[in-house]
Amino acid sequence: MIGWRSSSSEPDERISVFELDYDYVQIPYEVTLWILLASLAKIGFHLYHRLPGLMPESCLLILVGAVVGGIIFGTDHKSPPVMDSSIYFLYLLPPIVLEGGYFMPTRPFFENIGSILWWAVLGALINALGIGLSLYLICQVQAFGLSDVNLLQNLLFGSLISAVDPVAVLAVFEEARVNEQLYMMIFGEALLNDGITVVLYNMLIAFTKMHKFEDIEPVDILAGCARFIIVGVGGVMFGIAFGFISAFITRFTQNISAIEPLIVFMFSYLSYLAAETLYLSGILAITACAVTMKKYVEENVSQTSYTTIKYFMKMLSSVSETLIFIFMGVSTVGKNHEWNWAFICFTLAFCQIWRAISVFALFYVSNQFRTFPFSIKDQCIIFYSGVRGAGSFSLAFLLPLSLFPRKKMFVTATLVVIYFTVFIQGITIGPLVRYLDVKKTNKKESINEELHIRLMDHLKAGIEDVCGHWSHYQVRDKFKKFDHRYLRKILIRENLPKSSIVSLYKKLEMKQAIEMVETGILSSTAFSIPHQAQRIQEIKRLCPEDVESIRDILTCNMYQVRQRTLSYNKYNLKPQKSEKQAKEILIRRQNTLRESMRKGHSLPWGKPAGTKNIRYLSFPYGNPQSAGRDTRAAGFSDDDGSNPGSSSVMFSARSRIRSLQKQQAQEIIPMKSLHRGGKALSFGYQRSTSQEEYMGGSRRVALRPKPLFHAVDEEGFFGVSQESVFL
């Protein structure tokens, strides 16, 4: 790939027909190629559907990077200077952090915030200082040839190597029943870890620049600590301030919804930059901004903006991370390494040792104060999920060579640690978690047990609620009140149309969507009731298939006790499960309708199936706006006369409608049950779909379905009878 340009040093009489100028486009061209390559690799990665469960995606990215690095090295090409300090800190890092903050589930975070802060802050500090000091001691040993590495350098190395990226492994052990608390600890740690290590890093660099080691007095150290706190807290304050400002501005953007994503991104970025100007922690600022902003912005922006923001954020962070990993791969294959067995081995060892120490020590302490202590198994999982990632590499790479003559060694050591943790720990953590989990799960043999266990779970959840987990409950309560009374009034738009044509339209669409879904009778999941089980006096063993089918039904349909398994994937948004289901429903419904038309059955609606219903089906599910108006009106009236015996319940609390539209009616739980023909309707949207929308985060909180249990009056628009769902 050698650039080649036809010479233009002397004026040429002839005009060359074909010219090649590679230097001009080299940098963007190669960057684009890298990103594209990584994307292709990801596509391949996900095509084999079991692979994401086996290894974290970081593995893949690193491999791609190594391949690219190999190519570049092999062709002796000078790689474009993608990564230097300013580019990293100004352009590559903010999107990653922003995405982390935006998709964080806020409620569990704040419920556990004490533990999370304790663990993240102190954990990072203990790790950094511990590793640094231990390595310094090792360096004192003359035999290893490391005596020129002084204490500060070691501390700095310790701080950058303790930057973990555990979110990368979350996708891997998602399938195991990782409980919410554990999830939050890991998430929280990832979120705050970056910020803390960067702050520490910068501080230590400042120290290094400042004097020689001997001149550092205790005053400086104290100043350092104070600085640490100010940097952290100041960053957060900045973030919150910017978050509020941007939320406020989005209140007024209803007419120019195209700039809404722009506002969101620009303000977040601005918070980062503003904080960095004052040497406060930009990372914490941008995180705080994202968290604050999300709640209000989500209610204000239009649906398309909301989707855009989500996707764009993922995209940006993906690109950033890809670039960093590729750069890492490029650096791996190259000549700029310095391999020092002692240093590297001890680094690896100390990383693990200190992480173990910090995990077990810190959790031992925090367990005393928690209502739900973390078991040893949980702590092991946390320990093992200490996978390093792009953050460490970047910080190592950006060490100023002038202050760190042995920079290459540090880089090599960092790379080794990253490779080790990502590949070995990343791949084995899945089986480990499953192994640890399996030991505890009972094999449920009987239905009775299943029911009892479920009942007990609910009971426990209920009693927890009655007790009010911990006294934070009151704080949260107060915050909510404050929020409702003041913040929401200021920051959220008030123009929700109450009885305008627009809202009618939207309600009709949703109603139709529900109907289409509900009346799609999925015969394959119909529950074939063992009919001999009518008389209780007869004792017959249930055959295993019946038990199986019963259990399937139970697991699918029983109320999921509190979101046990959150579903967060760093690299992509979960595909909306309900879309696929809806399509399936449409197809089946089409078939059944056709069949029944042929056989001349009377359809549930009491009208000949006819074209009207077929028109329903051509109505693209995901895009309600496109269908014609009369279809809907027809559908509406169609439904009107149809089911006296059916009840339909919808989320129709006022503000819910907006969010529902946003989520494209995917969280609606269809609740009609047709008591016709004995066909069992057992398909419903499990609430787990709403769990998948957890990335929409706090919106879920607002969608708590109070209407689920009572009939909801849809402002009299729908004449359909509204019986209570509780039959």
Add this chain to the structure above:
Amino acid sequence: MGAAHSASEEVRELEGKTGFSSDQIEQLHRRFKQLSGDQPTIRKENFNNVPDLELNPIRSKIVRAFFDNRNLRKGPSGLADEINFEDFLTIMSYFRPIDTTMGEEQVELSRKEKLRFLFHMYDSDSDGRITLEEYRNVVEELLSGNPHIEKESARSIADGAMMEAASVCVGQMEPDQVYEGITFEDFLKARCSGSRL
């Protein structure tokens, strides 16, 4: 809770009766006050203040359990109208973790108490047996989180479960014997594996 002097006495009394520590009692007392709106007693309506409870499908049973005389140890059946703090603590004490340092017997006893609490939740008419109707009711409530299930399915599941329980507890029955319902002993048998209260 009265004057400070008698307060600590009451606390100690409660400690003795229910086995909570004084810190826990303090905390629960705060919670009690919050729920009751600073009244000395709680009624059923006060439980509406717990927002998360509304999502719970067996919420009515849980609330009922608080007022159940059998749980309050005030009688064989019936519901109290309101409960005071001591009753509240009594109910909560069912959920204390089992103190494994106690003797075998004590542990067994605690386990039994907890299971009895569960049993009372099933057995809503207090006749000492879980009949088919009551079981059906429970299953329906559990499945109500997805109310798309037909009543039929819920019934059949309950029937199946009942049959299973019967076969476990009574073994082979004569074809015309009637299985009236699950008694507490049967309940214990059916639940013998892995109680994780």
